[in-house]
Amino acid sequence: MRRHRQYRRDAPFVLLFLAPSLAGFLLFFIIPFGAVAYYSIIDNPVNGNLVGFDNYRALWASGSFRKAFVNSLMFAGVSVPLLFAVSLGLAMLLKGALPFRQTFRSMFLLPMVVPVASIILVWQTLLQWNGAVNGLFLKWGVEPVDWMNTGWALAVMLLVFLWKNAGYNLIVFLAGLANIPAEQYESASIDGAGAIRKFRHITVPGLAPTSFFVIVMSIVSSFKVFRETYLVAGPYPYDTIYTLQHFMNNMFQALDYPKLTAAAVLLAIVIGATVYVLFAAERRSRRALEQ
């Protein structure tokens, strides 16, 4: 077969090109993940007794894990659709001809590169109890809010999440929109379709592959919001923004490896399953589109 011949011909080059990456990848990611899985079913790294699912049971029994797990899911569940909507909306606004279109794009993208640590200061300035926002509230006769220590903390985190990630998704959406052939819109216009109809029948299907990607990346990003939360609120923030990563970091500091590894495996399974489902859905939608 031709394929086999190519395999044989390429084999030395595959080794040459892939070996460095694969070696490091195995050493730092695959083997560690295997180790995580193994650690999650033994009592501790020193004794190494198999305990089956005991660690998972203990983990699930832990109130702080359940809280963190639910919070992380909640955050992803709320932030991903929100981010999706906001960035798609922005992409639609920036799609057509517009003065300073390029400049707007740059401005929306800039927050992505701004390091979190350097805007923490602004954050504190605005949102502390004695911060500027409460100062304004007081002036307007609105009750001040303890932003980081009440339910508002979640809203604040969502806002920061949107601020940071909207630009990235905007770019992806703009690329996706550019890939939809302009003739489709033109022919729809000739058919007398309105803006909403065009959106539903051309834009939405045309963006489907992009959308899956955006969702996957948003989920990943929603897990990365830990960085911001940690820098602003430290290892033990207000309840509603105590995420799985806080939990895992704290378990690490407390050297509670069984719980940590069990949580890691659980998180990996959840993410892997989500990604798998999304990719499968994407393949199906693309096949549907191609037909």
Added chain:
Amino acid sequence: MQRRKQALRWLIGFFFLGLLALTFLSNTIQGLSLPKVSVDKPDTGGLDLTVTGEGFLEPGQTAQLYPEGDWKVERVLKSKNDRVKRGDPLVTFDTSSTERTLQDERTRYEQQKLQLDKMADQLKTMLREGDPVGIDNQKRDIEMQQLDMQVQERKIADLQKLIAEGGTLKSPVDGVVTAVNASEGASAGRGQPVVEVADDSSGYQFSITADGDDASMLRIGDAVKVQLDEEPRRTVEGSISEIEDAAEAESGNKRITFDVLDAALKPGLKASVHIVNQSKSFGMQIPKDVLEQDNEGYFVYTVSEKDGPLGTAYYVSKTYITVKDENGDTVVADGLMPDESYVTESSEPIGDGDRVRY
């Protein structure tokens, strides 16, 4: 677009190069703004409690000689600082006024004698005449006259003695003339001593003032060597006779008096002592003026070095010490290592943990 990229490339380059330059220079730049300190290492040992001082010898006792009468000074035989022996004549007086009085008294005595003779003759006449009352009277008169004459005799004897003895003032002791208040030809007042003679046998003293802490090891009766400032220099034995608070009490100073006993001494001679003592406490010697004090006690700033990421850096820190002993300018303390450097001076006020240069 291309221009902007060009500019940005330069900016990025400048940014990193600038920070790089600042990093390499940072120690120097830092150094310039750091307080500069001078340091010293402490000496180990007891505290040096040396008492040094000088004073002028004063006699222990002085004989004050007064004139016996209101005479004019005839001759002054010795002058100040002359060494005299017991019995040496010092001053002679012109006693002529007293001699004249003596003459008068003698004359009066002759008169009284004549009177007595006359009364005896009268008595003989009365005996012959046999007047019993007159005889008794006459006898008593004669007796009275004889008593008067005895008084007169004593007066004459006194005057004679006065002239004989008072005419020449003699030194009652071996010693040195310390003052002469007489000039030849002038009359010497009765109220004031004409000559003062320092008594050798009573010894000499001198006093010095010393820091109270330094003097804390001295005791009354301690024998000391006293240096005398004369040619040739010599050292004599002395002893501490008195330790008392100095005139300015709040200074904490002490006034120390020494007795010096020696045959050939003069008042006013400069005497000095140098008494070396060491305190019994043993520790680090630190100058008093580098000591500082806060609620927790005395401390000094010590310098430690740390190998920082940008080279060696020096920091000062408070080191608390226990003061065991002190003298005028130094303390002996515990709490410091012998090789620990303490700050003696700084260009700016420093605080615990400050970085410094030196």
Added chain:
Amino acid sequence: MTIAMRNALTGIKFVFLGLLAAAMLFPVVLTATNSFMSEDEIGRHYEALGGGDSAEAGKHAAIRLIPEQVSLSQFGEVLLKRPKFLLHFWNSVKLTLPIILGQAAVGTLAGFAFAKLAFPGRDKLFFVYLLTMLMPFQVTLVPNYLVADKLGLLNHYGAIVLPGIFASFGVFLMRQFMSGIPDAYLEAAKIDGAGYLRAFLHIVLPLARPGVAALILLSFVDNWNMVEQPILFLAETVRQPLSVYLANIAEGARGVAFAASVLYMTPVVFLFLYGEEHLVEGIQMSGIKG
């Protein structure tokens, strides 16, 4: 739709986007302008933030965008009087630079293998790479720690740099980019008698330069901002990168923190302005067909 209506719509769009952009840039602008205030002025505006109980009720931080007097004193203080800032800055550089370079090298090689070479299980292996890319750092935290311990890298930058170099993002992005290079170019090279190695060096690499630029930018942005790895793997404070150090001084040294923040974001912002089109291209690349 009339022309007038369309213009009005564009106008509304324009104003809306303008306001939104202003809001998004606000934190950056505030940081930048406040960095030119004197420490004294900062102190006055933000004294209410002092901390819990020292702040009186009714007093609030004041947001001022324009300095009363432009002053470089904060920069002077940060750069000249606080050598720690520079130290942590170079820590960040020392962490970021090897990761970027290593990732670019490893990524181009492996990306080429995934994009242009045929071997069994290629797509499945690539999917595994993709999955790991999506995992949060904490998933392999313990074993990573143990591996670092085994290799004697604990408290060394190696514990962070090595996993960083082999992070699958580089491979992923380069594979995406190289897939876009037509196979015909390679075929042409092979007909000329050039092997894969020469084809890679002389055809693929020059063509992939924008992709490498995109990778460098995205990786720089991500790693310059690194927080999790240093707080878990580096025990010593002096070895922490600027990201962690800044978060710590924000509270205590507000007077200079704005200037420090500006200096911290300067390299990324400059690079962003310099290579924005590469960044955009990189993001688009990562988005087109998973």
